[in-house]
Amino acid sequence: MIPVLLSWARRCNVPPKKLLIPLSYAAVLGGTCTSIGTSTNLVIVGLQSTRYKGKDNFGMFDIAPYGVPYALWGFVFVVIMQRFVLPGNSSRYAKDLLLALRVLPNSPAVGKKLRDSGIRNSTGFTLAALSRNGVFNKVIDPESVLEIGDILYIAGELDVVEFVGEEYGLGLVTQEMERTKLDAIASGDAESTAFNETGASPYKKLIQVTLSLGSDLVGRSVREVQWQGRFGLIPIGIQRGNGREDGPLSDLVLAPLDVLILDTTPFYDETREEFKANFEKVRAIKDGAAKEFIIGVKVKKGSEVVDKTVSAAGLRGVPGMFVLSVDKADGTSVDSSDYLYKIQTDDTIWIAADVAAVRFLSKFPGLELVQQEQVDKTGTSILYRHLVQAAVSHKGPLVGQTVRDCRFRTLYHAAIVAVHREGARVPLKVQDIVLQGGDVLLLSCHTKWAEEHRHDKAFVLIQTVPNSSPPKNSRMIIAVLLVIGMILTQIVGGLKDKEYIHLWPASVLTAGLMLVTGCMNGDQARNAIMWDVYLTIAAAFGVSASLEQTGVAKEFANAIISIGKNVGGTGAGLIAIYIATAILSELLTNNAAGAIMYPIAAIAGDAMKISPRDTSVAIMLGASAGFINPFSYQTNLMVYTAGNYNVREFATIGAPFQVWLMVVAGFILVYRNQWQEVWIVSWTCTFGIIMIPALFGLLPTRITEPFESWMDRTAAKINPSDALRRYRSARLVRQHTNKSGAGSSFNDRDLDAIKASPDHSSDESRSPKKTWSLPWKSGNKA
Numbered sequence: 122m123i124p125v126l127l128s129w130a131r132r133c134n135v136p137p138k139k140l141l142i143p144l145s146y147a148a149v150l151g152g153t154c155t156s157i158g159t160s161t162n163l164v165i166v167g168l169q170s171t172r173y174k175g176k177d178n179f180g181m182f183d184i185a186p187y188g189v190p191y192a193l194w195g196f197v198f199v200v201i202m203q204r205f206v207l208p209g210n211s212s213r214y215a216k217d218l219l220l221a222l223r224v225l226p227n228s229p230a231v232g233k234k235l236r237d238s239g240i241r242n243s244t245g246f247t248l249a250a251l252s253r254n255g256v257f258n259k260v261i262d263p264e265s266v267l268e269i270g271d272i273l274y275i276a277g278e279l280d281v282v283e284f285v286g287e288e289y290g291l292g293l294v295t296q297e298m299e300r301t302k303l304d305a306i307a308s309g310d311a312e313s314t315a316f317n318e319t320g321a322s323p324y325k326k327l328i329q330v331t332l333s334l335g336s337d338l339v340g341r342s343v344r345e346v347q348w349q350g351r352f353g354l355i356p357i358g359i360q361r362g363n364g365r366e367d368g369p370l371s372d373l374v375l376a377p378l379d380v381l382i383l384d385t386t387p388f389y390d391e392t393r394e395e396f397k398a399n400f401e402k403v404r405a406i407k408d409g410a411a412k413e414f415i416i417g418v419k420v421k422k423g424s425e426v427v428d429k430t431v432s433a434a435g436l437r438g439v440p441g442m443f444v445l446s447v448d449k450a451d452g453t454s455v456d457s458s459d460y461l462y463k464i465q466t467d468d469t470i471w472i473a474a475d476v477a478a479v480r481f482l483s484k485f486p487g488l489e490l491v492q493q494e495q496v497d498k499t500g501t502s503i504l505y506r507h508l509v510q511a512a513v514s515h516k517g518p519l520v521g522q523t524v525r526d527c528r529f530r531t532l533y534h535a536a537i538v539a540v541h542r543e544g545a546r547v548p549l550k551v552q553d554i555v556l557q558g559g560d561v562l563l564l565s566c567h568t569k570w571a572e573e574h575r576h577d578k579a580f581v582l583i584q585t586v587p588n589s590s591p592p593k594n595s596r597m598i599i600a601v602l603l604v605i606g607m608i609l610t611q612i613v614g615g616l617k618d619k620e621y622i623h624l625w626p627a628s629v630l631t632a633g634l635m636l637v638t639g640c641m642n643g644d645q646a647r648n649a650i651m652w653d654v655y656l657t658i659a660a661a662f663g664v665s666a667s668l669e670q671t672g673v674a675k676e677f678a679n680a681i682i683s684i685g686k687n688v689g690g691t692g693a694g695l696i697a698i699y700i701a702t703a704i705l706s707e708l709l710t711n712n713a714a715g716a717i718m719y720p721i722a723a724i725a726g727d728a729m730k731i732s733p734r735d736t737s738v739a740i741m742l743g744a745s746a747g748f749i750n751p752f753s754y755q756t757n758l759m760v761y762t763a764g765n766y767n768v769r770e771f772a773t774i775g776a777p778f779q780v781w782l783m784v785v786a787g788f789i790l791v792y793r794n795q796w797q798e799v800w801i802v803s804w805t806c807t808f809g810i811i812m813i814p815a816l817f818g819l820l821p822t823r824i825t826e827p828f829e830s831w832m833d834r835t836a837a838k839i840n841p842s843d844a845l846r847r848y849r850s851a852r853l854v855r856q857h858t859n860k861s862g863a864g865s866s867f868n869d870r871d872l873d874a875i876k877a878s879p880d881h882s883s884d885e886s887r888s889p890k891k892t893w894s895l896p897w898k899s900g901n902k903a
Contacts, residue, residue, distance in 0.1 A: 123763045124481050129435065136281075138208045141760035142774060143199050146748065148756040150195045153188035153745050156181050157624065160651070161715045161744045165737045168665055168719045173733050181611035181624055186796035187738050187789050190803035194785040197810050198778055204832060206774040208766065218358040218382060219249060219367055220282045221294035224271040228290025229461050236263035240289055246277025249367045255303055257369055272299070274369075276361055279327075279382060279407065287437045295384060296343055296356035296370040303371060325385055327357060327407040330400040332379040338399055344371040352396055353388030356381060382406070413473050414539035414563050415445070416482065417491030420468045424487025428463050431470070441475035442482075476510065479539065479563065480589050483508070492551060495536040496565045504642045505568045508538070508589035510582075515558030517579040525552045533574070535566035568644055596640045603640075607631040660716070669720040678724035691731045692791035695739045698722045699786050702743025703779065707750050715744035735793060742786055749775035 126144055130137040152158030156166050156179055166179045199207075224231060230238040241248060241263070250259045252272040272294060275282050286293055332338060338346055348354045359373055360380040390396065391403055420426060426434035431444050447455040450467035464470070469491055474482060482488065490496065496506070513519050519527055530536050537551050541561040563586075564570070571583045607627050614621045622630075635641055641649075668674040684697045698718065705714035718740050726736035747753030751761040751771045761771065792799055817825065 123759065124477075125435075127763070136208075138764050138766065138770070139203060141764040142207060142766070142771070143203070145754070145756040145760045146195060146199065146778070149745050149747070149754060150188075150192035153191055153742055154185050155188075156184055156741075157628075158184075158188075159711070159741075159745060161711045162741050164712055164715050165719060165741050165744070168662065168716070169723075169733050169737050171662060172665075172723055178620065179734060179737055180614070180620075181608070183734055184738055184741055186800070187793060188742065190789055190796075190799050191742055191782065191785060193803045193807045195778070195782060197807055198781045200810055202774070202777065205835075206777060208770040208773070217276050217361050218279060218282070218380075219274060219276055219361050219370070219373075220279065220358040220382075221252075221299055221370055222273045222275055222282065222286050222291035223294050223298075224267055224269055224273070225290045225292050226269050227456060228267075228269075230267045230289050230291075231269055233267060234263065235261065235265045235267060238267060238289065240273070240285065246275050246281050246285060248273060249276045249361075250274040252369065259367060272302075274367060276367075279358065284437070287443075288432055293357070296348075299369060300344055300371045303369065326405065328354075328383055328385060328391075329402075329404045329406050330381050330383060331402040332375055332377060332381065333399055333401050334377045336375075336377070336399040338375045339377055341375055342371065343373050343375065346375075348383075349386060349388070352383075352393075352399075353386045353390065355384040355386065357384055358382040413475060414479055414541050414561075415471065416474055416479055416539040416563075417448075417469050417471050418482055418485070418488040419491055419493070420464055420466055420470070421487050421489055422466050424466070426464050426487055427466055430461060430463055434464060436470065436472070442478035443473045445471045445473055447471070476508075476563070476586055480508065480586060483589065484592050490538055490565075492536055492538050492565070495530055496538070499530060499534055499536050499566065501534070501565075501567045503591055503593055504639055506565055506591055507568055508586035509535070509564045509566055509571050510584045510586060511562045511564055511574075511580045512582040513556055513558055513560040513562065514579055514581045517558070517581075519556045519579050520558050521555065523553055523555050527556070533564075533566075533570075533579075535564040535570055537562050538565050539563040568642070590645065593640060596638065599638050600635060600640045603631050603634050603638075664716045665720045668717065669724070674720040674724055677721040678728065681721070681725040682728050690791070691729050691735075692787075692793075694725055694729050694731065695735060695790040695793075696783075696787045698725065698736065698739040699743040699746075699790065700783060702740050703746035703783065706744050706747045707753050707779075709753075711744045711747055711754060715740055718743070735790070738793075739786075739790055742789075746779060746782060746786075748778045748782075 122144060123141070126140055127137050129135075130140050149159075152162065156162045162184065169179055230240060235241060235248075235251075248261060250257055250273075251261050251265065252258070252274065253268065253270075273291065275285065283293060285291065343356055343359070348356060356370060359370065359382070361367060426436075431437055431447070436442070436444055447462060447464065448469040448471070449455060450465060455462045470488075472478075472482065483490065519529075524537055540551060540554055540556075540563070542557065543559060571585050574580065575583055607630075610622050610627050611624060632646065636643065636646060681694055681697045681701075684693055687693075698721075702714055702718045702722075705717060708714075709717075719737075722736050722740055723733070725731075726733065745754075747757065749772050751757045751766065751768060757771065760766070789796075789799060
C-alpha cells in the first residue's frame with residue numbers, strides 16, 4: 122500500500138506524511154478486530170488455550186465486539202486531529218529549500234496565466250519568485266503568462282518540488298545551469314542551452330551539508346565559489362532565511378550554518394581536509410544514478426488508465442520511476458513532456474525505473490510487460506516465475522551479440538525484460554540491444570534459474586529480486602472463495618455456539634487447498650511462514666511459565682488486584698492490565714509485551730473473577746497500542762522509513778493518540794457486557810464525524826474560507842512542533858540579548874538575523890518580511 126499511497130498523495134496534492142502514519146495506525150487497529158489480525162493475538166490465544174486446557178476457547182471474532190469500537194474511535198481521533206498533530210511536508214532533511222524550476226518547451230503551463238496553470242494550487246511549497254530573461258521578480262502577478270524558459274523559484278521540500286516539476290513540465294535547474302544562462306543573457310547569447318530539455322533529474326547523488334561557522338565561504342556569493350574545482354560539488358538548493366532575502370541561487374550570499382543541497386561529481390571526496398573545514402552534518406539524501414532499467418508496459422483493453430494522463434493514471438510521483446515516452450497504437454510517439462496526452466488502449470509506455478519500481482509496474486493492474494510474449498514462450502508456469510538480475514561477464518560469450526542473435530530465450534530459458542548499462546540509457550527495443558560486459562539484465566525466469574546458472578561463465582553476478590512473482594489473476598477468485606470459506610466456518614460456529622472446526626486446522630486446510638489449486642507454489646508457501654513469529658509464540662509459553670513459577674507474576678498481579686479493590690469493580694482491573702501492556706508495548710515489541718503480561722493478567726483475572734476471554738481482550742488491545750515509538754511496531758517502522766519521519770513527529774501524534782485510546786479502552790472494558798450499546802454509539806458517532814465535513818463542503822465559500830483560515834491559524838498555534846520551534850527561537854533571542862547586555866559583540870543586527878533564521882519561523886512562513894542585515898558582512902562573527 123505504501124507506493125500506491127505515495128502516488129495517490131502526489132496526484133491529489135496531499136502531503137504524503139499526512140497519510141502514512143494513519144496508514145500504519147489503520148493496519149494496527151484493523152488487527153484488533155479478529156484473533157488472527159496480529160501475531161500478538163495468536164500468542165494470547167495460544168497462552169489462554171494452554172492455561173485453561175480448552176475451556177472458554179477464544180474464537181476468531183471474540184475480540185470483535187471490543188476491537189471494532191476501539192478501531193472506530195481511533196479513526197475518529199485521526200479525522201478530527203489530523204490538522205493539528207499530523208506532520209505536513211517536513212522531513213528529517215532540509216525543508217523550505219529555495220530551488221529553481223525551468224518551464225520546459227512542452228510544459229502544459231506554457232501560454233497560460235500563472236493563476237490558471239494550476240501550479241499555485243499545489244500544496245506543500247511556495248512560489249517565491251519568477252525570473253525571465255535574467256530579470257528576477259519577487260512580486261509575481263497572477264495574471265502573468267508563463268513562457269518557455271521562465272525560471273520559477275520555489276520554496277519547499279526537494280521531493281515535493283520535483284513532483285511539481287514532473288506534473289507541470291518544469292525541469293530542475295542547478296546553480297551551474299542558472300549561472301550559465303545568466304552569463305549568456307549578459308553577453309547577449311540568450312539562446313544558450315545549458316538545460317535538460319526532458320525534465321529528468323540533472324543530478325547524480327545528492328548530499329545535504331551545513332556550512333561551518335569557521336568556513337572561508339561565509340560572506341561570499343554562491344557564484345564566487347569554485348564548487349567543482351575545490352569540492353567536486355554543484356549547488357542545487359539552499360535553505361531560505363538566515364538573514365537574507367530570496368534571489369537567484371548564484372547571487373545568494375552564504376552565511377554560517379546555511380543548509381545546502383549539493384550534487385556530487387566524480388571528484389567529490391568527503392574525507393578531504395578542505396571539505397571537513399567548510400562543511401559539517403553531511404547526509405546522503407538522493408541517488409539520481411541508481412540502477413535504472415528501461416522497461417516498456419502495454420496498456421490492456423479495459424485498463425483503468427485508459428483516457429487518463431500519465432499523471433492521473435498514477436505513473437508519476439512513484440519513487441524510482443520516470444516516464445520517458447508513450448508509443449501510440451498507430452505507430453507515432455508522444456514525448457514525456459506532453460503532459461496532456463491521454464493514454465489509450467494498446468499504447469506502450471516506456472519508463473526508466475529501478476528494481477523496486479519495476480516490481481511495482483509488474484503488478485500494476487491493466488498493464489503488461491512489452492516482453493510478455495517472450496516471457497510466455499519460456500514455458501515457465503506463472504506459478505514459478507520471478508525476476509532475477511544477472512550481470513554480463515566481460516569475457517563471456519554474450520558480449521558483442523544482440524539479444525536476438527544469441528537466441529537468449531532459447532539458450533537460457535529466460536526472457537530479458539530490461540537492461541541496465543552504467544552511465545547510459547540503452548535503446549528501448551530489448552531484442553536489438555548489443556550486449557556489453559557489465560550490463561545488468563533483468564530476467565523473467567523460473568525460481569530455480571539463479572541456482573542453476575550460478576556458475577555460468579556468461580554471468581559474473583546473479584541476484585534474485587524479492588517478492589517479484591507476477592500476480593496470478595486467474596486464481597484470484599479461487600483464493601478469495603477459500604478465505605471466505607475459512608472465515609464462514611468460524612462465523613457459523615460462533616453464531617451456533619459450536620466449534621465445527623478449530624481455526625488452526627481450518628487455516629492449514631485453506632493453505633493446502635491454495636497449493637493444490639495453484640494460488641501459490643511450495644516455495645512461496647514456505648517463504649510466507651514467519652518463523653520469527655512462531656519462535657516468539659513458542660518462547661512466550663516459556664516466559665509465561667517462568668514468570669508464574671518464580672512468583673514474579675503473582676507479585677505484579679497483586680498490584681493490579683489492589684487497584685481493582687481500591688477503585689472498585691473488575692473494569693478498573695482490566696484498565697490497569699491494558700495500560701501496563703500498552704506501556705510495555707512502547708518499550709518492547711508487541712509480542713514480548715503480550716507474553717510478559719499474560720501470566721500477570723491471568724492471575725489477577727482469576728482472583729477478581731474476570732473471564733479469561735475479557736482478560737485476553739485487554740492484553741490484545743494493549744499489546745497493539747504501540748503508537749508513540751516508531752520502532753515499537755513493524756508497520757510504524759515501514760512508514761517511518763518511507764515518509765522520512767523523525768521520532769518527534771511520531772511522538773507528536775502518538776502521545777495524544779495513546780492517551781485517547783486509553784480512555785476509549787477504559788469505557789469499552791468497563792461496559793464490556795453492554796457491547797451492543799457501545800457498538801451503536803461508536804458507529805453513530807463515526808458516521809456523524811464523516812458527514813460533518815461532507816455537509817460543510819456544501820456551504821458557500823464566503824463561509825467556509827474564513828473558517829478554514831481560522832482553523833489553519835489555530836492549528837499553527839497549537840501544533841506541538843511549531844510551539845517547540847517558537848520556544849527555542851525565543852530562548853535563542855533571550856540568550857543573545859543577555860550577551861549583548863553583558864558587552865559581547867552581538868548587536869541588533871545579529872538579533873535580526875537570528876529572528877530571520879529558519880528556526881525562528883514556522884514551516885509555512887519562513888521568508889523574511891524585511892531586509893535583514895548580515896553580521897558577517899560588517900565584521901561581526903556570529
